[in-house]
Amino acid sequence: MVDVGSAPHAASATTGVAVRTAQTLVFLLSIAYLSIPASRVITTQPVPNAGLALLALTGVALLQFRHTWHGLRGEPPVTWSWTLLLQAILSYAPAPLAGDAWLGVPSFLAASLLITLRSPLSYVAYLAVVLAEIPFALLVHEEPSDIAYATLGVALTGAVVFGFVKMATLVWEVHRLRATLAHRAVDVERLRFARDLHDVLGHQLCAIALKGELAAAVLHSRPESAEREINEVVGLAREAHRDIREVVAGYRSVSLAGEMTGVTSVLTSAGxxxxxxxxxxxxxxxxxxxxxxxxxxxxxxxxxxxxxxxxxxxxxxxxxxxxxxxxxxxxxxxxxxxxxxxxxxxxxxxxxxxxxxxxxxxxxxxxxxxxxxxxxxxxxxxxxxxxx
Incomplete structure (x- = not known):
């Protein structure tokens, strides 16, 4: 029998842990990817350029986290059009300051587009960012032989980040469904208990009331009949007690032959x-x-x-x-x-x-x-x- 008190709470606790774990993995992955252009900017660019580039990269990271957070919750941010536009500007404009260290930054824009926009628009926008990596690589003086590598890197990084967000969303959805099923199982158990309790007490109490009335009616004129009816009331009460214990235990077995005998007896007693x-x-x-x-x-x-x-x-x-x-x-x-x-x-x-x-x-x-x-x-x- 379902534990009515603990099942939904246990499901909710499990859901919370699973969702937080998935969210943490997504943010750690994003930080790991963002650390690559950050380290290259620090090691290859002079201090003024590196400072401005890191400031822009911080803006990209914050916008990426914002889009990821709303993606994990299954809802786009209210100002998604402006935040995507700002991330697009920060993904390309600082390239003259950072050089080829900035080539991988558009991959986060690709991920944000997949996370925020609805398909098929999200896939079209993602493909546009991937293809835009070709002229972008040429503008920052990338060797032509490395253009394919940079383009593939943007495509894969954007897809991987989006894949982890999607995975975390699916984890949340699965655990949410499990919690819903746990609540539904509790509701079904409550309905079963209420239904069985009605089946047991409805008939038994009706029969007890009837036989009690019969006993009261013949108490003075036919005391032996009243005694017989009272004994049957006691038997019915004990039977009801046993049936209620079976209902509480989750087991309910009724004999059709015994029920037929009891029903005909009660109906006959009622005339x-x-x-x-x-x-x-x-x-x-x-x-x-x-x-x-x-x-x-x-x-x-x-x-x-x-x-x-x-x-x-x-x-x-x-x-x-x-x-x-x-x-x-x-x-x-x-x-x-x-x-x-x-x-x-x-x-x-x-x-x-x-x-x-x-x-x-x-x-x-x-x-x-x-x-x-x-x-x-x-x-x-x-x-x-x-x-x-």
Whole structure:
């Protein structure tokens, strides 16, 4: 069973660590690449030129980090057009001060374009920066034989930085989805618990209330009958306690045969004549018997709550590759039908998980029917075995 309290918090903590790790790797990679032109400027240029070039490179780094940060968050900066334009200026204008040490700086512009712009515009802009490296290399007096190397370096560096940003974004997305799935698992567990609790307490409390009323009605005139009803109330309370413990433990098993006996007993105690026509219940496969037991319980609860029935028929027959349970009762008061409650909705959800079907509604003459189909591949074999 899902740990409702800790699962989402654990998923969130794991997500935070993974995302921070990926972000740190991206920024360290960017710093490593930026250190290459910085070291070349320091070692090859005079102090005035080197100082101005390093100042421009610092601006490139800050803009690159800004674009990367917003890229990791999956959103472009509000002023992305101006920041990209400023980075483009700083990527080319200081070249006369730094010489060939500046050839690799446009690679960060290429990465920023891939990170910030949407495709296919981002790919077109990236390709334009890569191709612009050819005339840029010629302008800074690069040897023609090294132009291909410089162009390839810009293409690869821009792609690698973008790839790491994309990887970090995917890591964040994967962990976000895991956190979402953890929250969803908790929600599913809560719904399962609420549904099972309704199935258990709804019928049991209704039966306890009914038998308590019967005991009170005959307490003075027929004390022996009152004692019998009170003993049954005690038994129902103990059964409800056991069922609740099973629900809390995440295990819920219901006997269809036992449920049929209990339902007919409660309906008969309420003065409702029961007509039961079913296949042998002990031979039914468990994949069909358990949901049918819940359907039988919900149907009987609705008969007691929403009608003044005097007669109720319960039939269970094989159909196609499954079983059909049909509960029909009279005594439905005139007027619009009651809206479907939590019990029927919960039952419908159970059946949908099994590719089953549910129909509930008036059938005329003041009667109401509940029809439930539960598929089971083992049903036909069980029916054949039962008739031998």
């Amino acid at each position: 409702i004549e029961c007509e039961v026509d079913t296949v042998p219940l002990d031979t039914l496969p468990s994949d069909a018997a358990t949901p049918l037991a819940f359907a039988l319980r919900e149907g009987a609860t609705n008969v007691l709550r929403h009608s003044i029935a005097r007669h109720c028929s319960i039939t269970l027959r094989p159909q196609d590759d499954g079983l059909v349970l049909r509960i029909v009762n009279d005594g439905v008061p005139p007027g619009p039908p009651h809206p479907a409650g939590n019990g029927l909705e919960g039952l419908r959800e159970r059946l949908l998980e099994l590719n089953g079907r549910l129909h509930a509604g008036p059938v005329g003459g003041g009667s109401f029917e509940l029809v439930v189909f539960v598929p089971s591949l083992a049903t036909k074999a069980a029916m054949v075995e039962a008739t031998r």
